[in-house]
Amino acid sequence: MASDERKDRIARAFSARAGIYDVAADVQWLVASRLAERIEDAGLAGVGRILEIGCGTGFLSARLDDAFPDSELVLTDIAPSMLDRCRTRVGNRPRYLVLDGERPERLSERFDLIVSSLAFQWFVDLRAGLERLSGLLAPGGRMMFATLGRKTFIEWREAHRALGLVCGTPQYPGPDEFPWPAGFGHRVDEELVRQPYGDGHDFVKSLKALGASEPAPGYRPLSPGAFRRLLLSLDSGFTATYHILFGEILA
Numbered sequence: 001m002a003s004d005e006r007k008d009r010i011a012r013a014f015s016a017r018a019g020i021y022d023v024a025a026d027v028q029w030l031v032a033s034r035l036a037e038r039i040e041d042a043g044l045a046g047v048g049r050i051l052e053i054g055c056g057t058g059f060l061s062a063r064l065d066d067a068f069p070d071s072e073l074v075l076t077d078i079a080p081s082m083l084d085r086c087r088t089r090v091g092n093r094p095r096y097l098v099l100d101g102e103r104p105e106r107l108s109e110r111f112d113l114i115v116s117s118l119a120f121q122w123f124v125d126l127r128a129g130l131e132r133l134s135g136l137l138a139p140g141g142r143m144m145f146a147t148l149g150r151k152t153f154i155e156w157r158e159a160h161r162a163l164g165l166v167c168g169t170p171q172y173p174g175p176d177e178f179p180w181p182a183g184f185g186h187r188v189d190e191e192l193v194r195q196p197y198g199d200g201h202d203f204v205k206s207l208k209a210l211g212a213s214e215p216a217p218g219y220r221p222l223s224p225g226a227f228r229r230l231l232l233s234l235d236s237g238f239t240a241t242y243h244i245l246f247g248e249i250l251a
Helices: 002-016 026-040 059-067 080-090 126-134 154-162 200-210 224-232
Strands: 049-053 072-077 095-098 111-117 137-148 185-197 238-250
Touching: 002 080, 026 059, 026 111, 026 137, 026 185, 026 238, 049 059, 059 072, 059 080, 059 111, 072 080, 080 095, 126 137, 154 200, 154 238, 185 200, 200 224, 200 238
Parallel strands: 049 072, 049 111, 072 095, 111 137
Antiparallel strands: 137 238, 185 238
């Protein structure tokens, strides 16, 4: 299936970049920190079992380990090398599991808290994935996450449009069109994070260093000449917007 091949490419890309991920992950660290603050301020003391989807190298995981020393932590990621880096950062107290968070069927237990920072944008079917994860919430449980929204990389899209080129950045939902699972309460906040880069090439290189350069499904890459024209149009500094949706799903 095409979706399985896409997920395999994503897993391989992140695994290959696990050793250098932290160097390039300024925005990822910032978003994980802000999500951690929201979790810590939510009055969740005494929460029993916590699941993290897409833990990466452990930016959010380390905060969870500190904030909930008596909770059972289950940390998951689709990329084995990322899990290894996370274990190095956090230690052996949590349970680590290689898992596609969109397909959590291997998990039979229920969780009082499910969290995820910048992983849901990689889901092939966000609505179905969120429905499956919400089904793992214990009564009264909560899911708290950060994911990318509609305005992400709007400058990059505009640069393509100005040259008559098709942009391969996936389309992300805005807060007004987010596919919330039926039967659960929800709320969302949004924030625009503007990250400066030296130029367009620096932006592309940063995404590749993260392992985050998989394009939208079905996208045909630009020809080398078109790609050079695109980068030349962005050779005097470039700022990229990250549209962050901070969401909650309430069982």
